[in-house]
Amino acid sequence: MPKVLIADKLSPAAAEIFKNRGLEVDVKPGLTKEELIDIIGDYDGLAVRSACKPDADVIAAATNLKVIGRAGIGVDNIDVKAATAKGIVVMNTPFGNAITTAEHAIAMLFAAARQIPAADRGTQAGEWPKKAFMGTELTAKTLGVIGCGNIGSIVAERALGLKMKVVAYDPFLTEERATDLGVQKVELEQLLARADAITLHTPLTAATKNILSADAIQKTKKGVMIINCARGGLVDEAAVRAGLDSGHISAAAFDVFVEEPAKDNILFGAPNFIATPHLGAATTEAQENVALQIAEQIADYLLTGAISNALNTPSITAEEAPRLKPYADLAEKLGLFAGQIADGGFSDIEIGFEGEPAHLNTKPLTAAAVAGALRPLFTEVNMVSAPEMLKARGVTLTEATRSDSPVYDNLIRIRVKVDGSWRDVAGSIVAGVPKIVEVKGMALDAKFRPVILYVNNVDKPGFIGSLGVMLGDAGINIATFNLGRQSQGEEAVALVGIDAEIPEDVVKKIEALPQVRYVKVLTF
Numbered sequence: 001m002p003k004v005l006i007a008d009k010l011s012p013a014a015a016e017i018f019k020n021r022g023l024e025v026d027v028k029p030g031l032t033k034e035e036l037i038d039i040i041g042d043y044d045g046l047a048v049r050s051a052c053k054p055d056a057d058v059i060a061a062a063t064n065l066k067v068i069g070r071a072g073i074g075v076d077n078i079d080v081k082a083a084t085a086k087g088i089v090v091m092n093t094p095f096g097n098a099i100t101t102a103e104h105a106i107a108m109l110f111a112a113a114r115q116i117p118a119a120d121r122g123t124q125a126g127e128w129p130k131k132a133f134m135g136t137e138l139t140a141k142t143l144g145v146i147g148c149g150n151i152g153s154i155v156a157e158r159a160l161g162l163k164m165k166v167v168a169y170d171p172f173l174t175e176e177r178a179t180d181l182g183v184q185k186v187e188l189e190q191l192l193a194r195a196d197a198i199t200l201h202t203p204l205t206a207a208t209k210n211i212l213s214a215d216a217i218q219k220t221k222k223g224v225m226i227i228n229c230a231r232g233g234l235v236d237e238a239a240v241r242a243g244l245d246s247g248h249i250s251a252a253a254f255d256v257f258v259e260e261p262a263k264d265n266i267l268f269g270a271p272n273f274i275a276t277p278h279l280g281a282a283t284t285e286a287q288e289n290v291a292l293q294i295a296e297q298i299a300d301y302l303l304t305g306a307i308s309n310a311l312n313t314p315s316i317t318a319e320e321a322p323r324l325k326p327y328a329d330l331a332e333k334l335g336l337f338a339g340q341i342a343d344g345g346f347s348d349i350e351i352g353f354e355g356e357p358a359h360l361n362t363k364p365l366t367a368a369a370v371a372g373a374l375r376p377l378f379t380e381v382n383m384v385s386a387p388e389m390l391k392a393r394g395v396t397l398t399e400a401t402r403s404d405s406p407v408y409d410n411l412i413r414i415r416v417k418v419d420g421s422w423r424d425v426a427g428s429i430v431a432g433v434p435k436i437v438e439v440k441g442m443a444l445d446a447k448f449r450p451v452i453l454y455v456n457n458v459d460k461p462g463f464i465g466s467l468g469v470m471l472g473d474a475g476i477n478i479a480t481f482n483l484g485r486q487s488q489g490e491e492a493v494a495l496v497g498i499d500a501e502i503p504e505d506v507v508k509k510i511e512a513l514p515q516v517r518y519v520k521v522l523t524f
């Protein structure tokens with residue numbers, strides 16, 4: 001039974017789901033890195049929020065881990081690259097806390113516009129500071145949204161409901177989507193010049209780091225308000241401090257900081273600065289949503305192979321998983337065949353799907369084929385890590401589909417290019433059994449077996465007899481024998497299923513037969 005570790009403060013709903021789905025679950029929030037490294041090897045699944053940090057060291061110790069699930073959106077606490085290289089699926093819940101976080105941004109906007117925290121402090125201190133607080137009305141003001149994805153677009157909708165005007169900067173926002181939302185798509189410079197308040201909703205990337213730099217802040221309107229409920233590092237904190245001190249920025253409200261937990265931030269104590277401790281997703285509703293979703297997603301993957309919301313591998317729906325499984329197995333076996341006859345490496349790989357598999361989600365099938373082809377060189381590779389490994393090695397991947405298949409109702413064909421020439425194999429599922437149906441363009445009908453002796457020879461009398469005698473003399477039993485040939489006396493292939501490994505000296509003797517061009521012992 002797969003075992004899952006919940007290593008962060010998740011709603012108890014997650015543990016309930018795991019138990020109901022028949023998984024073993026341990027709940028251990030607040031582990032140190034060393035404690036996590038000590039125990040992670042016991043688990044197939046890991047569920048986290050942002051406090052637990054599965055970095056490269058944790059992932060290196062995760063010998064059984066198949067999936068890391070983030071109950072939330074940002075995965076910057078997870079070393080996704082290390083997980084991918086190890087074949088671990090990383091998934092998140094992209095929508096579960098979006099409304100809640102958008103609401104927090106709107107709450108921060110109001111808090112900034114009316115200085116609610118400071119007014120509250122003064123009032124409760126008995127000061128009745130009525131004269132100290134003159135706010136800003138939001139109606140008819142312009143909100144600049146940087147990053148108009150899930151959360152940014154909810155913030156935009158809410159702001160429009162408050163009768164604000166909304167301009168959005170997001171290179172990936174289409175004009176159609178902007179029109180549907182009722183926002184005006186603008187360049188960053190225009191947003192800086194026009195916004196009375198700016199709210200950030202992008203992930204932290206090389207392109208978005210310090211997107212509100214000192215230089216950008218100088219281009220904003222005097223009296224601008226800045227809200228950051230996305231990620232610390234999107235805004236230059238020192239420049240915001242200077243802007244608040246000088247009065248250029250009238251107020252700023254941040255939920256996220258460059259360094260978290262933020263204990264001694266440059267912004268603390270600045271005039272009209274409001275802080276919350278990364279509370280954007282902290283509502284009962286959102287936490288229930290993300291906990292339920294991530295638990296179902298992790299359980300689905302571990303129990304059925306269905307993949308949703310993965311950041312490092314194609315999705316497979318629960319309906320697709322059972323239909324894809326036999327083709328993924330066939331693709332991986334054919335890939336393994338092609339990888340073994342590539343004898344050490346290939347520069348190109350072509351994967352073709354004909355008939356039924358061409359109508360399925362071919363991305364995971366391609367990933368499975370590539371994983372098979374790479375396995376002779378990299379034993380640990382799987383369909384999560386395979387596409388990245390292929391890319392890193394500069395191998396060209398081509399995928400083709402053909403809706404019908406001339407002979408079989410389903411066919412997967414794999415070709416690998418070695419030193420400028422192609423080596424190929426094709427297979428089909430025939431009456432539920434995965435079979436090799438073509439090698440080097442020659443038709444045959446062979447079942448996969450744990451050990452197959454592959455011989456490429458010239459079709460001349462005496463070859464089969466000599467081969468049989470050699471194997472017999474070595475005490476090797478033949479389980480299956482399948483032949484394919486171009487035409488009489490031409491090139492031929494033999495796939496001989498055998499019951500044991502063949503000693504190297506026997507392979508050498510077969511190689512020395514006059515009809516033989518190439519011999520390879522294939523293992524599956």
Ligand SMILES: NC(=O)c1ccc[n+]([C@@H]2O[C@H](COP(=O)([O-])OP(=O)(O)OC[C@H]3O[C@@H](n4cnc5c(N)ncnc54)[C@H](O)[C@@H]3O)[C@@H](O)[C@H]2O)c1
Pocket residue numbers: 073074075094097098101146147148149150151152169170171172173201202203204207208229230231255256278279280281282
């Ligand atoms: N404070 C919290 O507790 C909290 C909660 C949830 C999410 N978040 C964070 O909020 C952020 C947004 O989440 P989301 O779900 O809306 O993500 P999303 O992926 O749906 O949207 C992000 C948007 O940013 C845009 N973008 C990317 N690069 C950009 C660039 N260089 N300039 C402008 N726009 C760019 C993308 O096109 C996309 O539309 C994430 O960083 C997430 O981690 C914070």
Ligand SMILES: O=C(O)[C@H](O)COP(=O)(O)O
Pocket residue numbers: 049050051071072073074075097278279280281282
């Ligand atoms: O990216 C997210 O989902 C938010 O930053 C929420 O983080 P949390 O789950 O640690 O509150």
